[in-house]
Amino acid sequence: MGNPVQQQLPGKTGSVFAKAILMSILALGVGLLTNYSAQAQTLHVLYNFGGSSDGGDPYASLIRDAAGNLYSTFGYGGGASFSGGVFKVAPDGTETVLYSFTGGADGAFPISALVRDSAGNLYGTTTQGGSAGAGVVFKVDSSGTETVLHNFTGGTDGVDPVGGLLRDKAGNLYGTTSQGGSSNDGVIFKIGPHGKETILHTFTGSTTDGKYPTYTSLLMDAEDNLYGVTEEGGSADGGILYKLSKTGKLTILHSFTGGTTDGCNVLGAPFMDAAGNFYGTTSSCGAHTLGTVWKVSKYGKEKVLHSFAGGTSDGEYPLAGVIVDAEGNVYGTTETGGASNVGTVYKVSESGKFTLLHSFDGTDGKYVYSGLVLNAKGTLFGTAQNGGTIGYGTVWKIVK
Numbered sequence: 480m481g482n483p484v485q486q487q488l489p490g491k492t493g494s495v496f497a498k499a500i501l502m503s504i505l506a507l508g509v510g511l512l513t514n515y516s517a518q519a520q521t522l523h524v525l526y527n528f529g530g531s532s533d534g535g536d537p538y539a540s541l542i543r544d545a546a547g548n549l550y551s552t553f554g555y556g557g558g559a560s561f562s563g564g565v566f567k568v569a570p571d572g573t574e575t576v577l578y579s580f581t582g583g584a585d586g587a588f589p590i591s592a593l594v595r596d597s598a599g600n601l602y603g604t605t606t607q608g609g610s611a612g613a614g615v616v617f618k619v620d621s622s623g624t625e626t627v628l629h630n631f632t633g634g635t636d637g638v639d640p641v642g643g644l645l646r647d648k649a650g651n652l653y654g655t656t657s658q659g660g661s662s663n664d665g666v667i668f669k670i671g672p673h674g675k676e677t678i679l680h681t682f683t684g685s686t687t688d689g690k691y692p693t694y695t696s697l698l699m700d701a702e703d704n705l706y707g708v709t710e711e712g713g714s715a716d717g718g719i720l721y722k723l724s725k726t727g728k729l730t731i732l733h734s735f736t737g738g739t740t741d742g743c744n745v746l747g748a749p750f751m752d753a754a755g756n757f758y759g760t761t762s763s764c765g766a767h768t769l770g771t772v773w774k775v776s777k778y779g780k781e782k783v784l785h786s787f788a789g790g791t792s793d794g795e796y797p798l799a800g801v802i803v804d805a806e807g808n809v810y811g812t813t814e815t816g817g818a819s820n821v822g823t824v825y826k827v828s829e830s831g832k833f834t835l836l837h838s839f840d841g842t843d844g845k846y847v848y849s850g851l852v853l854n855a856k857g858t859l860f861g862t863a864q865n866g867g868t869i870g871y872g873t874v875w876k877i878v879k
Contacts, residue, residue: 520836520877522824524843525549525572528871530556533574534564535871537862538590539643540748540799540850544599546570549852549860549874550577552589552603556871562587562608565601565619568874577601578619582608585625586615592643592696592849594652602628602652604640613638613659616652616670628652628674633659636676637666643696643748645705653679653705655692664690664712667697667705667723679705680729684712688729689719694798694848696748706732708745708759717743717764720757720775732757733775737764741783742771747800747850750809758784758809760797769795769816772809772827784809785827789816792835794823799850804857810836812847812861821845822863824877837877841866844873 528535534553541549547570557564558579565578580586586605593603599621609615613633618626631637637656645653650672660666660681667680684690689709698706705723713719713734720733737743742761749759755777765771766786774782789795794813801811807829817823817838822845824837836859839845844863852860859877867873 520824520879522837522843522875522877524867524873524875526568526574526874527867527869528553528556528873529869530871532557532576532579534566534576534579536563536864537566537872537874538848538864539592539862541852541860541862541874542593542595543852543854543860544595547854550593550595550601551849551862551874552591552593553872554588554590560587563589563605565589565593565603574874577623578625580605580608580625584608584610585627586617590641590694590848594644594646596646596650602644602646604642604644604654606639606641614640614656616640616644616654629670629676631656631659635659635661635666635681636678637668641694642692645697645699647699647703653697653699655695655697655707657691657693657710664688665692665709667692667707679727680723682709682712686712686714686716686734687731688712689721689731690716694746695800698749698751700751706749706751706757708747708749710744710746710762715743717741718745718761720745720749720759732779733781735761735764739764739766739786741765741781742773742786746798750801750803752803752807758803759800760811762796762798767795770797770813772797772801772811774809784831785825785833787813787816791818791838793817793833794825794835798848802851802853804853810851810853810859812849812851814846814848819845821866822847824851824859824861839863839866842868844875 534556536555560582562580562582587608609630613631616629637659652670664682664684690712691710703725715736717735717737743764769787772785794816796814809827822839826834845866849862
């Protein structure tokens with residue numbers, strides 16, 4: 480099946496810089512607040528990226544602090560090397576670049592979400608840069624100082640960490656690399672508070688294991704078991720949902736089989752509810768070959784909640800995971816589909832009823848790779864990798 484998402488990720492030289500030339504003539508202003516109606520919802524663009532010192536190409540999901548500030552990474556711009564950075568957007572739409580990567584030892588091209596500790600330190604990964612050019616795990620403190628916690632070597636410890644991190648109460652960080660390891664199928668790693676790396680699992684790509692944990696992050700339960708997904712591997716090579724015990728035993732909870740009754744190519748971060756059910760998406764297969772929204776019980780039984788059909792009233796190719804509210808409604812995004820075929824935001828009820836919350840039209844953003852953040856008032860927050868008034872992506876919210 481290959482590794483399709485990696486082929487879609489930003490070209491680090493030619494394609495991105497070509498876009499910079501084309502978009503430079505469209506500099507109409509940055510940070511404008513714009514409203515767009517969508518059914519009973521209203522989408523507000525909080526920030527339009529300009530593609531230069533303020534950054535551009537925000538692939539990753541947002542995180543939100545108690546004051547309502549939003550944090551994430553952008554994969555382009557930010558400094559002289561155009562190697563991406565870390566940003567904050569305040570509730571009023573003001574953007575602050577917290578750190579710009581130089582493309583060297585400090586890392587380059589982050590496309591994953593961040594985690595934040597109680598002191599305001601931010602932790603994440605870059606896909607390239609570092610001592611071996613294979614990516615880094617980094618920390619950016621509240622003063623904007625970056626520290627490289629780990630350099631990936633491109634060998635047995637992994638390469639290309641395109642996913643986000645999980646942080647436990649002891650300050651350990653957990654994540655995946657999409658490739659590398661002894662079979663070059665990716666690894667699950669742990670970084671201690673002082674930077675020591677431990678490989679918890681090396682994927683082999685076999686029928687009893689996964690392959691390519693791509694653009695995803697992990698979950699942890701009260702017993703310190705880890706849960707995640709892989710893009711490929713498993714009984715039909717369509718990807719898996721797995722559990723990794725604290726002793727290092729990997730158990731496949733579900734192997735995706737593809738075809739019309741199941742999805743394939745599992746991406747994004749899974750969601751686990753209080754009852755132990757898991758929710759997520761597949762980027763391909765399903766009834767219309769355009770991806771699915773799925774639920775897997777704690778006993779491993781899968782139910783497809785929605786198969787994307789494309790067209791003006793549905794989405795296609797969901798690349799991120801989902802979130803679930805207290806009523807069991809599932810919320811997510813698709814890369815394309817909708818009225819302008821440049822991405823959607825959707826809701827799927829517990830019974831499987833699909834509601835299109837917003838169709839992007841390009842001026843408000845397009846090509847949505849990110850998942851969603853939901854606050855107590857029911858407001859959804861996300862990013863679009865492209866589009867907006869200048870063309871380098873947006874940060875947006877949807878208000879009921």
